Amino acid sequence: MEMVEVLKNYINGEWVESKGTKTLDVVNPATLEVLAKVPLSTKEDVDDAVKAAKEAFWEWRSTPPLTRARYLFELRNLLEAHFEEISEIVVKEHGKVLDEARGEVRRAIENVEVAAGIPSLMMGYNSEDVAPGIDEICIRQPLGVCCILAPYNFPAMVPLWFLPYAVACGNTVIVKPSSQVPLTMKRIMELVDEVGFPPGVINLVNGSREVSNALLENRDVKAVSFVGSTPVALHVYKKAAETGKRAQCQGGAKNYLVIMPDADLKGTIPALITSACGCTGQRCLAGSIFVAVGEIYEPLKKALVEAASKIKVGYGLDEGVQMGPLAFKEQYEKVLYYINKGVEEGAKLLLDGRNIKVPKYPNGYFIGPTIFDEVTPEMTIAKEEIFGPVMGIMRVNTLDEAIELINKLPYGNASSIFTKNGKWAREFTYRVEAGNVGINLGIAAPVAFFPFSGWKDSFFGDLHAQGMDCVEFFTQKKVVITRWF
Amino acid sequence: MELGTFGAILKFANELESESLDFYKRLSETTQGELKNLFSSLAEASRKNQQIIEKTRRMNVAEMILETITGFNSDTYAVDLQTSNDLKECINKAINLEEKAAQFYKDASNKLAFLPDVKRILEKLGKDREGRIQKLKGTF
Numbered sequence: 001m002e003m004v005e006v007l008k009n010y011i012n013g014e015w016v017e018s019k020g021t022k023t024l025d026v027v028n029p030a031t032l033e034v035l036a037k038v039p040l041s042t043k044e045d046v047d048d049a050v051k052a053a054k055e056a057f058w059e060w061r062s063t064p065p066l067t068r069a070r071y072l073f074e075l076r077n078l079l080e081a082h083f084e085e086i087s088e089i090v091v092k093e094h095g096k097v098l099d100e101a102r103g104e105v106r107r108a109i110e111n112v113e114v115a116a117g118i119p120s121l122m123m124g125y126n127s128e129d130v131a132p133g134i135d136e137i138c139i140r141q142p143l144g145v146c147c148i149l150a151p152y153n154f155p156a157m158v159p160l161w162f163l164p165y166a167v168a169c170g171n172t173v174i175v176k177p178s179s180q181v182p183l184t185m186k187r188i189m190e191l192v193d194e195v196g197f198p199p200g201v202i203n204l205v206n207g208s209r210e211v212s213n214a215l216l217e218n219r220d221v222k223a224v225s226f227v228g229s230t231p232v233a234l235h236v237y238k239k240a241a242e243t244g245k246r247a248q249c250q251g252g253a254k255n256y257l258v259i260m261p262d263a264d265l266k267g268t269i270p271a272l273i274t275s276a277c278g279c280t281g282q283r284c285l286a287g288s289i290f291v292a293v294g295e296i297y298e299p300l301k302k303a304l305v306e307a308a309s310k311i312k313v314g315y316g317l318d319e320g321v322q323m324g325p326l327a328f329k330e331q332y333e334k335v336l337y338y339i340n341k342g343v344e345e346g347a348k349l350l351l352d353g354r355n356i357k358v359p360k361y362p363n364g365y366f367i368g369p370t371i372f373d374e375v376t377p378e379m380t381i382a383k384e385e386i387f388g389p390v391m392g393i394m395r396v397n398t399l400d401e402a403i404e405l406i407n408k409l410p411y412g413n414a415s416s417i418f419t420k421n422g423k424w425a426r427e428f429t430y431r432v433e434a435g436n437v438g439i440n441l442g443i444a445a446p447v448a449f450f451p452f453s454g455w456k457d458s459f460f461g462d463l464h465a466q467g468m469d470c471v472e473f474f475t476q477k478k479v480v481i482t483r484w485f
Numbered sequence: 486m487e488l489g490t491f492g493a494i495l496k497f498a499n500e501l502e503s504e505s506l507d508f509y510k511r512l513s514e515t516t517q518g519e520l521k522n523l524f525s526s527l528a529e530a531s532r533k534n535q536q537i538i539e540k541t542r543r544m545n546v547a548e549m550i551l552e553t554i555t556g557f558n559s560d561t562y563a564v565d566l567q568t569s570n571d572l573k574e575c576i577n578k579a580i581n582l583e584e585k586a587a588q589f590y591k592d593a594s595n596k597l598a599f600l601p602d603v604k605r606i607l608e609k610l611g612k613d614r615e616g617r618i619q620k621l622k623g624t625f
Contacts, residue, residue, distance in 0.1 A: 080543075083543055084543075097490065097492075098490075098492050099490045099491050099492040099546065099551050100548070100551060102492065102542070102543070102546045103546045103547065103548030103551055104548060106543070106544075106546050106548065107548055267599075270552035270553060270599070271550070271552065273552070273553060274550065274551060274552045274553065277553075278551060307553075307555075310553075310555055311553060312487070312489055319490065319492055319493045319496050320486060320487050320488065320489045320490060320493045321489075321490075322489050322490055322553045441549065441550070443548075443549045443550075444549075445548060445549045
């Protein structure tokens with residue numbers, strides 16, 4: 001019988017065994033094959049990583065930004081060379097379909113590409129004669145050791161929302177991938193090793209809550225980048241504040257998409273389906289509630305059910321498959337709970353994804369597209385993040401009502417409007433309380449050179465992931481005032 | 486096979502070019518003179534098309550708009566690519582291949598119209614295939 005690999009940590013340029021004795025299985029959610037065992041690393045492991053990162057910091061921060069960028073160019077080229085391989089790992093451990101995994105890896109690479117522009121991005125500014133004979137400059141300097149606590153839904157992309165910028169700015173980094181999907185980051189870290197980053201500049205510690213807390217409590221860690229649920233984001237934010245760390249904590253979401261009476265349904269329906277069912281709904285930008293304004297309600301409902309029932313559900317490595325399983329058992333059970341809750345609270349089930357049969361993979365965590373009608377704002381499925389392919393339809397009479405519904409939510413991650421009317425689109429953009437807004441787009445996902453702008457309970461912090469926000473986050477400004485006698 | 490995703494369509498396009506490459510390579514090995522040159526050039530063109538398709542699949546995948554596709558099936562474009570000693574029959578098969586391939590690229594570009602850059606690339610590949618039909622008909 002083939003032995004299942006127990007993953008190692010990557011600390012100070014070496015692959016080392018965790019000092020922890022417990023492990024968790026990494027499971028393919030379609031086949032239920034155990035792919036590896038991930039160690040639950042200890043505080044001691046974390047301390048080793050922080051020590052290595054701290055020791056590597058001074059040499060790395062004094063490496064010219066252009067040289068640091070060259071490391072990123074090499075990493076980018078290796079990621080490109082292993083594009084298909086990494087995409088397949090994402091599918092195997094997460095369950096999303098191959099196209100989605102490719103899209104994710106593409107976005108991950110884009111962040112490396114953008115961060116490679118660091119010589120320009122990191123420049124400061126200056127002003128002469130701020131007082132007679134006195135000049136003033138503002139320079140950006142790195143923070144020190146930074147940590148990244150990554151979620152399970154984007155094992156390649158989310159860590160790279162932060163990592164390339166952090167190291168490009170001259171920081172050293174410790175990544176803790178999700179214990180459910182650690183294999184993608186393991187492979188990326190092997191490429192980091194192949195690039196030859198100086199030991200300690202980039203480290204990886206596998207594990208769970210204990211690792212996160214040890215990183216958060218360590219005063220040598222100067223910044224934390226987190227993506228996960230709102231309660232945990234808030235916990236991370238508070239813990240970071242206690243130890244004087246910078247924090248950017250992306251939380252959960254409940255995204256309402258508004259469909260105006262004049263929306264082009266031919267273009268709108270595929271966008272709505274992709275939004276709700278892409279990555280099996282396990283994305284913080286997933287459309288969850290569709291707010292039909294006025295008379296579009298009936299045709300929308302009909303077209304939505306028709307399109308959703310055609311989605312081919314299966315194993316993501318089978319190329320024609322359009323939606324994969326939920327990423328792990330607990331998430332599968334959670335989604336079932338919400339569907340049952342929707343029924344219990346009186347929403348009308350138009351399409352039921354429970355009990356879906358995927359013949360080749362009878363035990364996989366599959367749930368088909370599910371659509372509820374007559375959803376009201378008080379219902380649990382209208383308020384809480386489901387993270388599954390579950391759509392709810394609400395009906396309102398005006399755009400004002402739709403915006404009011406959205407703005408009453410505690411979350412503010414994303415929202416979209418579907419319309420041909422520029423005035424409505426502008427009004428929506430202007431008033432809606434969400435950080436990422438889509439016009440005729442189901443997934444308002446900012447590209448690498450724009451910030452991923454969650455608002456309200458969807459984000460705790462000031463500076464978001466990606467682009468210049470990350471450069472700002474991973475540097476501190478130093479003002480130097482000069483006078484020569 | 487149903488071509489329900491961007492990746493499935495591009496994979497089929499790649500297979501189509503791969504089969505074309507093999508077919509024309511086999512024909513070039515059994516012919517002489519101008520025909521040999523024509524078949525060699527068509528094989529080479531398919532090899533280049535494969536590179537374009539692979540690059541498109543990797544570079545033009547837009548995670549934001551990975552919309553599902555319906556009503557597109559690869560069976561529509563199935564062709565017989567067995568070669569024989571009958572050259573006329575082989576050229577007819579080649580023409581049939583090119584007509585089916587041109588139609589595939591036309592249909593694929595319409596199905597992927599939500600990715601305008603991909604649409605353009607597929608249209609270009611379709612035009613390349615249309616151009617081959619005239620060349621092949623010119624051999625009679």
